[in-house]
Amino acid sequence: MTYIGGVVTAAVTAYVLAVLMGGLGATTPVDGVIVGVVVWLGFVATWLASGVFFERRSTEWWAINAGQAIVSLAIMGAIIGYMG
Numbered sequence: 001m002t003y004i005g006g007v008v009t010a011a012v013t014a015y016v017l018a019v020l021m022g023g024l025g026a027t028t029p030v031d032g033v034i035v036g037v038v039v040w041l042g043f044v045a046t047w048l049a050s051g052v053f054f055e056r057r058s059t060e061w062w063a064i065n066a067g068q069a070i071v072s073l074a075i076m077g078a079i080i081g082y083m084g
Helices: 002-024 029-054 059-083
Strands: none
Touching (some): 029 059
């Protein structure tokens, strides 16, 4: 069940990123990486930071999770841009 949930959440993320990229006119892999990084900075990095501030999680926890997210969003954006 864990892998199914991971695939579903990745598919939803990719779909939303594709919709956002379409609305912004991002049609190249570089555009896709830029949009992915901006989405990460505006939503994921800040959301995870609240865990450090309010839940007293370590900065290492933030770095691991934020690092995984930025790589995933940048790669998704590049692939979507390549296809678009």
